[in-house]
Amino acid sequence: MSYIFFLILTFNNSIVSGQSDNVDISCYHCHPAQVNEFQKSVHFNKNTCKDCHGGDLNISGSIVSINVMHTNFTGKPSPIQVTDFCSKCHANSTSAYKESIHWQKLKEGRPAASCTDCHGTHNILSSKDHNSSTFSANVPGTCAKCHENQSRMQALYYGIRTDRFDTYKKSYHYKSYISGGRLLATCSDCHENHDTRPASDPKSAINPANLPSTCGKPGCHVEAKSTFIYGGKIHEEQSVNLLSIDVKKLVTYFYILMILFELTFTLGLIFLGITSNFELRRRH
């Protein structure tokens, strides 16, 4: 028995001797993937594992990690805990986030996006980094992780539609980027990144009353400031009714028939023209 303790102690010392301030070997020993990710993140050199996971690095180093984990250790912090320890440094962003619908739902005990769901966990990158989940071009994909998930959206809150990314893809904001140009507005530009509120909230950026200032942000549609935007939602497909008839549906039906008719007519006449001898007669 004492022999085993001796082995553990020896091994333990060899790890401690190799430990630097940030690369903490005791965590790396069992969680190399996480530590490697963490080393690439913006928090490396500023934070250690302890800042989020708790524990005590001074007692570091044991194969079974009992010592590291003995003080205030949290293996997987809950979303509310995450918000708490992010707020230690990012007070402004967190207080803005605490106004959002995501936090409101989280407080009610329902699963909703917290800091790490958008920013990532160990691999947090600056939003200017092209690989970051919060880089403007990656934002739609980041939001779509949850908002495109039908079972998740329907199980939790009724009325959240899962086609928002699909409808966004049809807008010039996204098409410009896909075609190799600038990325124009993404989700967070209109819905706000931290302070995301439902449209029914009068303080929401997408509340009809606030739309002129949201669309009229500097560099965007400045002329929108003097516009009263009404009558339809930008993501919605069917929104205009004339005498209780959906105009879009009417237009679509009309043109489906027109195009089918035109294709049949044009191709049919070409076919008939080829099979007839009218063209041949020209040469005689």
Add this chain to the structure above:
Amino acid sequence: MVELTFKRFTLNQRIQHILFFTSFILLAYTGFPLKFPEAWWSRWMIESVGGVDNRTIIHHFSGLVMIGVSVYHVVYHILEKPRYDILFNLKDFDDFSQQIRYFLRYSDEHPKFGRYTWKQKFEYFGAGFGAVIMGFTGLLMWQPFEAMKYFPLGLVQIANLFHTWEAVLASIAVFIGHFYDEHFGKFPNFSWLTGNVPEDEMRHEHALEYEEAMKNRPAGNPEHGEHKKNHILIVGFARLVFTIFFLAICIWMLWISYKVLLEAINTYIISLL
């Protein structure tokens, strides 16, 4: 061999036509890649005009040219001596049914067309109404916030819907129908450049107009004479190139109409079932 040529289009008309079709081709070339940004040809076409921002500039400029030509054409019609042979009349119905009967071998007599065949009238008015629809909806989409001062957002979205559908409709009519009739069938057809139509084509396609012109023609007028040259190899090669180009564009148009129809059917019909 001396062959007669007939002046069918004045310089003014030819310039209108050239401006109209140049802007039409540029509009289609810069418009469809934006409708299908994820298609492989889309990125290539946008790169070829120098990026998305250039695409937008070209599209807007060509749109203005098309609107300008269309407005000018109306003014031109009013100022010039008004002509009524472009309007539909009862003879067109007879011509149409007679042509179908001829095609289906119920009759041996091909109808004799006047200055404009029923199909050309369809194309003319199709282009006219198309230009009106595309012009108005395009202007609405160009300045959506300006438009929203007077109309609800839904109207801008409807403008978008019209713009796409009308573009597909017009492109099928031009790139398949018009190209087949006027360029593939009458290859090489330079009447859009010279305004002249050779005698055999005139007699064949516009028999009534030909008879009329021959009746009024002063006897032995030499200035209409032209030596017919035979460049079989050059014309044959050009015809081959044009055929390949024409088939490619037909496949492209069919793909586009398939995609647009599929999307509409998925959105508006499948969801109802």
